[in-house]
Amino acid sequence: MKIGIVDTTFSRVNMGAMAVDEIRRHASVAVERITVPGVKDLPVACKKMIEERACDIVMALGMPGGVDKDKMCAHEASQGLIKAQLMTNTHIIEVFVHEDEAKNENELAWLAERRTREHAVNAVKLVLYPEALVKEAGTGQRQGFDDAGPARR
Numbered sequence: 001m002k003i004g005i006v007d008t009t010f011s012r013v014n015m016g017a018m019a020v021d022e023i024r025r026h027a028s029v030a031v032e033r034i035t036v037p038g039v040k041d042l043p044v045a046c047k048k049m050i051e052e053r054a055c056d057i058v059m060a061l062g063m064p065g066g067v068d069k070d071k072m073c074a075h076e077a078s079q080g081l082i083k084a085q086l087m088t089n090t091h092i093i094e095v096f097v098h099e100d101e102a103k104n105e106n107e108l109a110w111l112a113e114r115r116t117r118e119h120a121v122n123a124v125k126l127v128l129y130p131e132a133l134v135k136e137a138g139t140g141q142r143q144g145f146d147d148a149g150p151a152r153r
C-alpha cells in the first residue's frame, strides 16, 4: 500500500508535511511526496504518482488565493484532478483551502492544518478501511470547520 502526497509552493502552509505526519499516525504505509508550484500543476503530478510511482491513492493539497483569477485556477485544477481520477480509476483526495475562507492568517494556518489532517484520515480510510466511511454516511462531516451534522426532524 502506497499513498502519494502532492502539494504546492503557492500554499502559505506546508500542507504536505502535515499530511505525511497524519498518515504516519494512522497507518504504516509507504508515502511518496512531491511539491509543484501551484494547483494547476497538481493533476499531472498526481497522475504520475499513480502511474509511475504505483500509489494506491493520492492527496492533492493546494491553496487557491482570494481573487477571481485564483478561483478560476482552482476550478480548472479541480476539473483536471477529476479527469486524472477517471483516467486512472484511482482516488485523488482534493484538499483545497481557499485563502478567503479564513478571516486572518492565524485562522488560515489553523484551517489548512485541520482540513489536511482530516482528509488524510479520509484517504487512509478510503484505501484501508472503507467500511469506516460507510459508518459515517449521512453524518454531515466537514473538513476544517465544524461538522454540519445530520439533519433532524
Ligand code: RDL
Pocket (backbone or CB within 6 Å): 008, 010, 011, 037, 038, 039, 040, 041, 062, 063, 064, 065, 066, 069, 070, 071, 073, 074
Ligand atoms: O503552471 C504554473 C502555474 O500556472 C501554476 O502553478 C498555477 O497553479 C499558479 N497559480 C496561478 O497562476 C494563479 O493565478 C495559482 C493560483 N492562482 C492560486 O490561487 N493557487 C495556486 N496556484 O496554487
Ligand code: RDL
Pocket (backbone or CB within 6 Å): 092, 093, 094, 095, 096, 119
Ligand atoms: O476529495 C476530497 C474533497 O475535495 C471532496 O470530497 C469534495 O467533494 C468535498 N466538498 C467540497 O470540497 C466542497 O467545497 C464537498 C462540497 N463542497 C459539497 O458541497 N458537498 C460535498 N462535498 O459532498
Ligand code: RDL
Pocket (backbone or CB within 6 Å): 094, 095, 096, 097, 098, 101, 115, 141, 142, 143, 144, 145
Ligand atoms: O459550508 C461551509 C464549507 O463547507 C464550504 O464553504 C466549503 O465549500 C468549504 N470547502 C472548500 O471550499 C474546499 O475547497 C471545504 C472543502 N474544500 C473540503 O474539502 N471540506 C469541507 N469544506 O468541509
